[in-house]
Amino acid sequence: MNKSDLDTPYVLIDVDKVEKNIFSMQDRAKKSGIKLRPHAKTHKLPILAKKQIEAGAIGITVAKLGEAEVMVAEGISNILIAYPIVGTQKIERLFKLAKQADITVAVDRYETAKMISNRFNEDPALSVGIIVEIDSGFKRVGILPGEPTLDLALKISKLPGLEFRGLMTFAGQSYNAADIEGIKQVAMHEGSIAVETGKMLQKHGLNTEIISVGSTPTSRFVSSVTGVTDVRPGTYIFGDLTQVSIGVHHLNDCALTVKVTIVSRPSPDRAVIDAGTKVFTMDGSESPIGTGRGYVIGHPNIQVSWFTEEHGMLQLTSEDQYLTVGDTLEIVPVHCCAVINMFDEVAAVRDNEVEAIWPVLGRGKVR
Incomplete structure:
Protein backbone atom coordinates (compact mmCIF):
# COMPACT_ATOMS: atom_id res chain seq x y z
CA MET A 1 0.00 0.00 0.00
CA ASN A 2 1.22 3.47 -0.85
CA LYS A 3 1.10 6.13 1.85
CA SER A 4 -1.28 8.08 -0.38
CA ASP A 5 -3.90 5.41 0.39
CA LEU A 6 -3.88 6.13 4.12
CA ASP A 7 -6.78 8.03 5.64
CA THR A 8 -6.07 11.18 7.64
CA PRO A 9 -4.92 12.33 10.09
CA TYR A 10 -2.22 9.66 10.19
CA VAL A 11 1.28 9.59 11.62
CA LEU A 12 3.93 8.48 9.13
CA ILE A 13 7.30 7.16 10.25
CA ASP A 14 10.06 7.26 7.64
CA VAL A 15 11.91 4.03 8.44
CA ASP A 16 15.05 4.96 6.50
CA LYS A 17 15.40 8.19 8.47
CA VAL A 18 14.67 6.43 11.77
CA GLU A 19 17.39 3.88 11.09
CA LYS A 20 19.82 6.62 10.11
CA ASN A 21 19.08 8.51 13.33
CA ILE A 22 19.46 5.37 15.44
CA PHE A 23 22.83 4.44 13.96
CA SER A 24 24.10 8.01 14.04
CA MET A 25 23.47 8.38 17.78
CA GLN A 26 24.79 4.89 18.51
CA ASP A 27 27.96 5.65 16.56
CA ARG A 28 28.43 8.89 18.50
CA ALA A 29 28.10 7.04 21.81
CA LYS A 30 30.49 4.31 20.69
CA LYS A 31 33.15 6.80 19.63
CA SER A 32 32.80 8.53 23.00
CA GLY A 33 33.23 5.23 24.82
CA ILE A 34 29.92 5.45 26.65
CA LYS A 35 26.71 3.45 26.66
CA LEU A 36 23.40 4.47 25.11
CA ARG A 37 20.20 3.98 27.07
CA PRO A 38 17.62 5.73 24.81
CA HIS A 39 14.40 7.11 26.22
CA ALA A 40 11.45 5.19 24.79
CA LYS A 41 8.85 7.72 25.94
CA THR A 42 9.45 9.39 22.58
CA HIS A 43 8.32 6.52 20.36
CA LYS A 44 6.41 4.21 22.76
CA LEU A 45 7.03 1.41 20.25
CA PRO A 46 8.70 -1.85 21.34
CA ILE A 47 9.68 -2.53 17.73
CA LEU A 48 11.79 0.63 17.74
CA ALA A 49 13.22 -0.12 21.18
CA LYS A 50 14.40 -3.43 19.74
CA LYS A 51 15.97 -1.65 16.77
CA GLN A 52 17.85 0.60 19.19
CA ILE A 53 19.09 -2.38 21.21
CA GLU A 54 20.06 -4.31 18.08
CA ALA A 55 22.13 -1.29 17.06
CA GLY A 56 24.02 -1.41 20.37
CA ALA A 57 21.95 0.25 23.11
CA ILE A 58 22.34 -1.45 26.50
CA GLY A 59 18.63 -1.12 27.28
CA ILE A 60 16.03 1.59 27.35
CA THR A 61 14.73 4.35 29.58
CA VAL A 62 11.03 4.93 30.23
CA ALA A 63 9.07 7.54 32.15
CA LYS A 64 6.30 5.46 33.64
CA LEU A 65 5.65 1.94 34.92
CA GLY A 66 3.02 1.43 32.23
CA GLU A 67 5.63 2.00 29.52
CA ALA A 68 7.98 -0.43 31.26
CA GLU A 69 5.26 -3.09 31.44
CA VAL A 70 4.61 -2.76 27.71
CA MET A 71 8.29 -3.07 26.88
CA VAL A 72 8.89 -6.04 29.16
CA ALA A 73 5.86 -7.83 27.68
CA GLU A 74 7.53 -7.48 24.28
CA GLY A 75 10.86 -8.91 25.44
CA ILE A 76 12.86 -5.84 26.49
CA SER A 77 14.84 -6.92 29.55
CA ASN A 78 16.96 -3.96 30.71
CA ILE A 79 14.93 -0.90 31.70
CA LEU A 80 15.56 2.29 33.66
CA ILE A 81 12.41 3.92 35.00
CA ALA A 82 13.50 7.54 35.27
CA TYR A 83 10.62 8.57 37.48
CA PRO A 84 9.75 8.24 41.18
CA ILE A 85 7.60 5.18 41.94
CA VAL A 86 5.23 6.19 44.74
CA GLY A 87 2.19 4.43 46.20
CA THR A 88 1.22 0.89 47.15
CA GLN A 89 -0.33 0.00 43.80
CA LYS A 90 2.68 1.14 41.77
CA ILE A 91 5.17 -0.54 44.07
CA GLU A 92 3.27 -3.81 43.72
CA ARG A 93 3.46 -3.50 39.93
CA LEU A 94 7.17 -2.74 40.21
CA PHE A 95 7.62 -5.85 42.35
CA LYS A 96 5.99 -8.01 39.68
CA LEU A 97 7.99 -6.35 36.92
CA ALA A 98 11.29 -6.98 38.71
CA LYS A 99 10.56 -10.71 38.54
CA GLN A 100 10.61 -10.50 34.74
CA ALA A 101 13.42 -8.08 33.87
CA ASP A 102 16.42 -6.13 35.13
CA ILE A 103 14.76 -2.95 36.42
CA THR A 104 16.41 0.18 37.80
CA VAL A 105 14.35 2.96 39.38
CA ALA A 106 15.31 6.59 39.99
CA VAL A 107 14.51 8.16 43.36
CA ASP A 108 15.30 11.50 44.94
CA ARG A 109 13.90 11.03 48.46
CA TYR A 110 14.58 8.51 51.21
CA GLU A 111 10.86 8.03 51.85
CA THR A 112 10.36 6.82 48.28
CA ALA A 113 13.20 4.32 48.52
CA LYS A 114 11.99 3.11 51.92
CA MET A 115 8.51 2.32 50.58
CA ILE A 116 10.02 0.30 47.73
CA SER A 117 12.37 -1.46 50.16
CA ASN A 118 9.54 -2.47 52.45
CA ARG A 119 7.87 -4.45 49.66
CA PHE A 120 11.01 -6.00 48.21
CA ASN A 121 12.23 -6.98 51.66
CA ASP A 135 19.04 18.23 40.19
CA SER A 136 21.64 19.74 37.86
CA GLY A 137 19.74 23.00 37.46
CA PHE A 138 16.41 22.14 35.83
CA LYS A 139 14.59 22.37 39.19
CA ARG A 140 12.05 19.66 38.42
CA VAL A 141 12.85 16.66 40.58
CA GLY A 142 16.19 15.60 42.03
CA ILE A 143 18.26 16.19 45.13
CA LEU A 144 21.07 18.73 45.24
CA PRO A 145 24.46 17.34 44.20
CA GLY A 146 27.36 16.85 46.56
CA GLU A 147 26.79 16.18 50.26
CA PRO A 148 22.96 15.97 50.09
CA THR A 149 23.24 13.26 47.43
CA LEU A 150 25.93 11.43 49.38
CA ASP A 151 23.83 11.44 52.55
CA LEU A 152 20.80 10.10 50.70
CA ALA A 153 22.81 7.44 48.85
CA LEU A 154 24.38 6.19 52.09
CA LYS A 155 20.96 5.79 53.68
CA ILE A 156 19.47 4.07 50.63
CA SER A 157 22.40 1.68 50.31
CA LYS A 158 21.52 0.23 53.72
CA LEU A 159 17.92 -0.57 52.78
CA PRO A 160 17.16 -4.25 52.14
CA GLY A 161 15.79 -5.34 48.80
CA LEU A 162 17.49 -2.49 46.94
CA GLU A 163 20.66 -2.64 44.85
CA PHE A 164 22.28 0.79 44.75
CA ARG A 165 23.68 1.42 41.26
CA GLY A 166 24.61 5.09 40.97
CA LEU A 167 23.29 8.44 39.79
CA MET A 168 21.33 10.16 37.04
CA THR A 169 20.47 13.71 36.13
CA PHE A 170 18.56 15.58 33.43
CA ALA A 171 19.48 19.10 32.34
CA GLY A 172 16.18 20.10 30.79
CA GLN A 173 17.27 23.74 30.89
CA SER A 174 19.32 22.97 27.78
CA TYR A 175 16.16 23.57 25.75
CA ASN A 176 16.24 27.21 26.84
CA ALA A 177 19.83 27.80 25.79
CA ALA A 178 20.34 30.57 23.28
CA ASP A 179 22.58 28.60 20.93
CA ILE A 180 24.73 25.49 20.55
CA GLU A 181 27.45 26.98 22.73
CA GLY A 182 24.87 27.51 25.47
CA ILE A 183 23.74 23.88 25.16
CA LYS A 184 27.37 22.78 25.42
CA GLN A 185 27.85 24.75 28.63
CA VAL A 186 24.73 23.19 30.15
CA ALA A 187 25.89 19.74 29.10
CA MET A 188 29.36 20.09 30.55
CA HIS A 189 27.90 21.41 33.80
CA GLU A 190 25.43 18.51 33.93
CA GLY A 191 28.12 15.93 33.32
CA SER A 192 30.68 17.38 35.71
CA ILE A 193 28.18 17.62 38.57
CA ALA A 194 27.16 13.99 38.11
CA VAL A 195 30.76 12.75 37.85
CA GLU A 196 32.07 14.75 40.80
CA THR A 197 29.20 13.63 43.00
CA GLY A 198 29.83 10.07 41.83
CA LYS A 199 33.45 10.34 42.98
CA MET A 200 32.24 11.36 46.44
CA LEU A 201 30.08 8.25 46.57
CA GLN A 202 32.94 6.03 45.43
CA LYS A 203 35.16 7.29 48.26
CA HIS A 204 32.52 6.02 50.67
CA GLY A 205 32.43 2.60 49.04
CA LEU A 206 29.19 3.08 47.12
CA ASN A 207 28.56 1.48 43.75
CA THR A 208 28.51 3.97 40.88
CA GLU A 209 28.31 1.67 37.89
CA ILE A 210 25.74 4.08 36.46
CA ILE A 211 26.43 7.79 35.97
CA SER A 212 23.58 8.53 33.59
CA VAL A 213 23.07 11.93 31.99
CA GLY A 214 21.95 13.65 28.88
CA SER A 215 19.11 14.29 26.53
CA THR A 216 18.98 14.76 22.77
CA THR A 229 28.72 5.96 31.77
CA ASP A 230 25.59 6.44 29.67
CA VAL A 231 23.29 8.95 27.98
CA ARG A 232 19.50 8.86 27.61
CA PRO A 233 18.44 10.81 24.50
CA GLY A 234 14.92 10.18 23.22
CA THR A 235 13.74 12.63 20.58
CA TYR A 236 16.72 12.00 18.31
CA ILE A 237 15.02 8.93 16.84
CA PHE A 238 12.41 11.08 15.07
CA GLY A 239 13.48 14.69 15.40
CA ASP A 240 11.03 17.59 15.41
CA LEU A 241 10.95 21.36 15.05
CA THR A 242 12.02 21.85 18.65
CA GLN A 243 15.23 19.93 17.99
CA VAL A 244 15.71 21.82 14.71
CA SER A 245 15.26 25.11 16.56
CA ILE A 246 18.16 24.42 18.91
CA GLY A 247 20.41 23.15 16.15
CA VAL A 248 20.68 19.50 17.16
CA HIS A 249 18.63 17.97 14.34
CA HIS A 250 18.32 18.66 10.64
CA LEU A 251 14.90 19.30 9.15
CA ASN A 252 15.57 16.79 6.37
CA ASP A 253 16.26 14.07 8.96
CA CYS A 254 12.94 14.48 10.77
CA ALA A 255 11.37 11.03 10.49
CA LEU A 256 7.87 11.67 11.87
CA THR A 257 5.25 13.59 9.91
CA VAL A 258 1.50 13.86 10.13
CA LYS A 259 -0.49 13.30 6.96
CA VAL A 260 -3.51 15.63 6.86
CA THR A 261 -6.27 16.59 4.43
CA ILE A 262 -7.51 20.04 3.50
CA VAL A 263 -11.19 20.07 4.43
CA VAL A 279 -3.28 15.61 16.95
CA PHE A 280 -0.49 18.18 17.22
CA THR A 281 -1.13 19.27 20.83
CA MET A 282 -0.03 22.71 22.02
CA ASP A 283 3.29 21.52 23.41
CA GLY A 284 6.44 23.40 22.46
CA SER A 285 7.13 26.75 20.85
CA GLU A 286 6.47 27.81 17.28
CA SER A 287 8.58 26.69 14.34
CA PHE A 307 -5.34 25.14 16.03
CA THR A 308 -8.63 24.34 17.64
CA GLU A 309 -9.36 20.80 18.81
CA GLU A 310 -10.22 19.34 15.38
CA GLY A 326 -9.22 17.04 -0.67
CA ASP A 327 -5.51 17.69 -1.14
CA THR A 328 -3.25 16.01 1.38
CA LEU A 329 -0.15 17.40 3.05
CA GLU A 330 2.55 16.16 5.44
CA ILE A 331 3.52 18.26 8.44
CA VAL A 332 6.55 18.01 10.74
CA PRO A 333 5.28 18.76 14.27
CA VAL A 334 6.80 21.00 16.91
CA HIS A 335 7.11 18.12 19.41
CA CYS A 336 7.01 14.53 18.17
CA CYS A 337 6.73 12.87 21.61
CA ALA A 338 3.40 14.55 22.27
CA VAL A 339 2.01 13.73 18.81
CA ILE A 340 2.69 9.99 18.83
CA ASN A 341 0.91 9.66 22.18
CA MET A 342 -2.29 10.81 20.45
CA PHE A 343 -2.42 7.84 18.04
CA ASP A 344 -3.30 4.16 18.40
CA GLU A 345 -1.16 3.22 15.40
CA VAL A 346 1.37 4.68 13.00
CA ALA A 347 2.48 3.78 9.49
CA ALA A 348 6.05 2.64 8.90
CA VAL A 349 6.92 4.02 5.47
CA ARG A 350 9.87 3.29 3.21
CA ASP A 351 10.13 4.89 -0.25
CA ASN A 352 6.50 6.05 0.04
CA GLU A 353 5.26 2.50 0.55
CA VAL A 354 3.67 1.41 3.83
CA GLU A 355 5.95 -1.32 5.14
CA ALA A 356 3.89 -2.00 8.27
CA ILE A 357 1.30 -0.58 10.62
CA TRP A 358 2.76 -0.36 14.12
CA PRO A 359 0.42 -0.27 17.13
CA VAL A 360 1.55 2.37 19.62
CA LEU A 361 1.56 -0.04 22.55
CA GLY A 362 2.87 2.54 25.02
CA ARG A 363 0.25 5.10 24.16
CA GLY A 364 -1.54 6.54 27.21
CA LYS A 365 0.56 4.53 29.66
CA VAL A 366 0.83 7.44 32.09
CA ARG A 367 0.42 5.44 35.31
Missing part, protein backbone atom coordinates in the same frame (compact mmCIF):
# COMPACT_ATOMS: atom_id res chain seq x y z
CA GLU A 122 9.31 -9.40 51.84
CA ASP A 123 11.08 -11.59 49.25
CA PRO A 124 14.81 -12.00 50.04
CA ALA A 125 15.39 -13.56 46.62
CA LEU A 126 14.28 -10.41 44.76
CA SER A 127 15.78 -6.94 44.50
CA VAL A 128 15.49 -3.88 42.32
CA GLY A 129 18.15 -1.45 41.13
CA ILE A 130 18.11 2.07 42.55
CA ILE A 131 19.80 5.24 41.35
CA VAL A 132 19.57 8.70 42.88
CA GLU A 133 18.45 11.55 40.65
CA ILE A 134 20.43 14.79 41.03
CA PRO A 217 20.36 18.36 22.99
CA THR A 218 23.16 17.64 25.47
CA SER A 219 24.16 14.11 24.45
CA ARG A 220 26.67 15.21 21.82
CA PHE A 221 28.63 17.15 24.45
CA VAL A 222 28.05 15.48 27.79
CA SER A 223 29.31 12.16 26.47
CA SER A 224 32.80 13.66 26.37
CA VAL A 225 32.88 14.16 30.15
CA THR A 226 35.17 11.49 31.58
CA GLY A 227 33.27 9.39 34.11
CA VAL A 228 29.86 9.53 32.46
CA SER A 264 -12.04 23.72 3.77
CA ARG A 265 -10.81 26.75 1.80
CA PRO A 266 -12.66 29.66 3.43
CA SER A 267 -10.61 32.29 1.58
CA PRO A 268 -7.83 32.42 -1.04
CA ASP A 269 -5.14 32.81 1.60
CA ARG A 270 -6.51 30.29 4.09
CA ALA A 271 -6.92 26.52 4.23
CA VAL A 272 -8.22 24.32 7.03
CA ILE A 273 -6.89 20.82 7.72
CA ASP A 274 -8.46 17.91 9.60
CA ALA A 275 -6.03 17.99 12.53
CA GLY A 276 -5.87 20.33 15.50
CA THR A 277 -4.71 20.14 19.09
CA LYS A 278 -6.00 16.56 19.44
CA PRO A 288 12.12 28.09 14.32
CA ILE A 289 11.93 28.64 10.58
CA GLY A 290 8.94 30.94 10.60
CA THR A 291 6.23 28.41 9.74
CA GLY A 292 4.14 28.54 12.90
CA ARG A 293 2.97 25.36 14.64
CA GLY A 294 4.48 22.98 12.10
CA TYR A 295 6.38 22.69 8.83
CA VAL A 296 4.51 21.59 5.70
CA ILE A 297 6.76 19.34 3.60
CA GLY A 298 7.28 20.80 0.14
CA HIS A 299 5.54 24.06 1.06
CA PRO A 300 8.07 26.07 3.09
CA ASN A 301 6.06 29.29 2.93
CA ILE A 302 2.83 27.93 4.43
CA GLN A 303 2.16 29.09 7.98
CA VAL A 304 0.57 26.53 10.31
CA SER A 305 -0.97 29.44 12.12
CA TRP A 306 -3.25 28.08 14.84
CA HIS A 311 -9.11 22.05 12.96
CA GLY A 312 -5.73 23.37 11.83
CA MET A 313 -5.55 26.74 10.12
CA LEU A 314 -3.00 27.28 7.36
CA GLN A 315 -2.04 30.69 6.03
CA LEU A 316 -1.16 30.50 2.34
CA THR A 317 0.99 32.74 0.19
CA SER A 318 0.07 33.25 -3.46
CA GLU A 319 2.23 30.35 -4.64
CA ASP A 320 0.25 27.84 -2.53
CA GLN A 321 -3.25 29.10 -3.22
CA TYR A 322 -3.77 26.40 -5.84
CA LEU A 323 -4.31 23.89 -3.01
CA THR A 324 -7.91 22.73 -2.79
CA VAL A 325 -10.27 20.69 -0.65
